[in-house]
Amino acid sequence: MTIDDAPREALRGGPRELLRWVATGAAVSRADLSRLSGLSPSTVSQRVEALISQGLLEETGAGRSRGGRRPRQLAVPTGGAVVGAVDLGAHHARVGTLDLSGRVVQARTLPVRIEDGPEAVLGALLAEVATLVGDDPEASPGGSATGALRGIGIGIPGPVQHATGRIVSPSRMPGWNGFDVAAFCAGRVDVPVIVDNDANLMALGAHRTAHPELDHAVYIKAGTGIGSGVISSGRLHRGAQGSAGDISHCRVVADPAPPCTCGNAGCLEAVASGAALVTALRGQGVQVSDLTGVIRLIDDGDRQATALARQAGRAVGEILAVVVNFFNPQVVAIGGRLADCEPLLASMRATLYERCLPLATQSLLIERVATGQDVGITGAAHLVIDHVVAAS
Numbered sequence: 001m002t003i004d005d006a007p008r009e010a011l012r013g014g015p016r017e018l019l020r021w022v023a024t025g026a027a028v029s030r031a032d033l034s035r036l037s038g039l040s041p042s043t044v045s046q047r048v049e050a051l052i053s054q055g056l057l058e059e060t061g062a063g064r065s066r067g068g069r070r071p072r073q074l075a076v077p078t079g080g081a082v083v084g085a086v087d088l089g090a091h092h093a094r095v096g097t098l099d100l101s102g103r104v105v106q107a108r109t110l111p112v113r114i115e116d117g118p119e120a121v122l123g124a125l126l127a128e129v130a131t132l133v134g135d136d137p138e139a140s141p142g143g144s145a146t147g148a149l150r151g152i153g154i155g156i157p158g159p160v161q162h163a164t165g166r167i168v169s170p171s172r173m174p175g176w177n178g179f180d181v182a183a184f185c186a187g188r189v190d191v192p193v194i195v196d197n198d199a200n201l202m203a204l205g206a207h208r209t210a211h212p213e214l215d216h217a218v219y220i221k222a223g224t225g226i227g228s229g230v231i232s233s234g235r236l237h238r239g240a241q242g243s244a245g246d247i248s249h250c251r252v253v254a255d256p257a258p259p260c261t262c263g264n265a266g267c268l269e270a271v272a273s274g275a276a277l278v279t280a281l282r283g284q285g286v287q288v289s290d291l292t293g294v295i296r297l298i299d300d301g302d303r304q305a306t307a308l309a310r311q312a313g314r315a316v317g318e319i320l321a322v323v324v325n326f327f328n329p330q331v332v333a334i335g336g337r338l339a340d341c342e343p344l345l346a347s348m349r350a351t352l353y354e355r356c357l358p359l360a361t362q363s364l365l366i367e368r369v370a371t372g373q374d375v376g377i378t379g380a381a382h383l384v385i386d387h388v389v390a391a392s
């Protein structure tokens with residue numbers, strides 16, 4: 001059993017958790033780790049030594065003594081090793097390097113034409129990661145552009161078969177169906193590349209940043225498309241093939257039911273995604289070119305755009321109510337560009353309370369994902385860090 005497959009109870013004091021305690025400042029010494037984990041000092045020492053030998057932890061001198069020899073302090077290295085991260089969207093990609101604690105070192109946003117196809121788009125993004133690593137003097141001692149790179153995490157705005165890194169039937173990504181992202185990248189870089197869908201990356205990034213202490217959470221990503229990522233027992237829940245959390249083609253009440261890219265009608269994505277709002281407004285004769293235009297209209301209180309945002313919020317709330325009743329999370333958070341639309345959020349919240357069991361909502365946190373544009377690359381970095389720790 002790998003660390004990724006182990007139940008959370010068995011992970012108390014596992015290498016990943018020890019690393020997280022040091023990264024968050026909860027622990028600065030072996031004694032702290034022993035106290036937090038309940039593990040014996042010798043077991044903690046053994047695990048810490050393994051993490052140090054992997055370059056995932058370092059010793060930074062002596063801490064405060066409580067009477068005996070002064071304990072050596074532990075820290076996550078902030079220089080010398082980085083993780084590359086890519087969060088691909090419909091029109092833009094966020095590309096960054098992060099240190100082993102998940103802190104962003106450098107990041108930039110690039111325009112992307114997804115219709116240029118996977119080779120061109122991914123080739124350019126991998127080149128950008130190499131440039132960022134090369135630009136970071138701490139990350140590339142000796143001038144080797146990829147010498148300190150420990151891995152690259154990539155988020156794709158469509159369904160990804162996690163075990164193989166292959167894209168399966170994405171909407172609005174012509175030429176990408178069946179493309180093996182992991183194999184393509186493996187032929188170009190000599191570090192591990194881990195591929196997942198963008199909603200899972202947002203879920204992981206938001207969970208590790210805002211609520212690492214909560215075990216059960218659902219994150220909705222509402223942008224051009226719509227999806228969700230599920231944290232169960234503290235870990236990302238992907239299901240058998242990696243499609244867990246993909247709510248985009250769940251049917252919602254809509255009359256008339258708009259046609260969906262999947263061939264059905266009335267799917268959540270056809271009613272509540274940013275792309276659906278653009279299509280619906282154009283159908284009503286409103287001149288709007290993209291999601292940014294829709295959000296501007298909603299912010300300006302445009303009647304038609306606001307009504308559609310409310311309808312979208314009800315549709316999201318309807319599906320989310322089923323998810324909450326079924327899964328009983330502690331927190332539900334919404335992120336993506338539509339998360340700032342108040343009318344959408346208000347109707348989502350109202351529908352959720354109306355349709356959920358009181359027991360499921362009495363202490364449920366409903367909130368916005370607060371970590372901004374770097375949440376996806378943060379999640380991508382944590383995917384890689386977890387992989388590196390599991391392999392150590």
Ligand SMILES: [Zn+2]
Nearest residue numbers: 249260262267
């Ligand atoms: Zn559909």
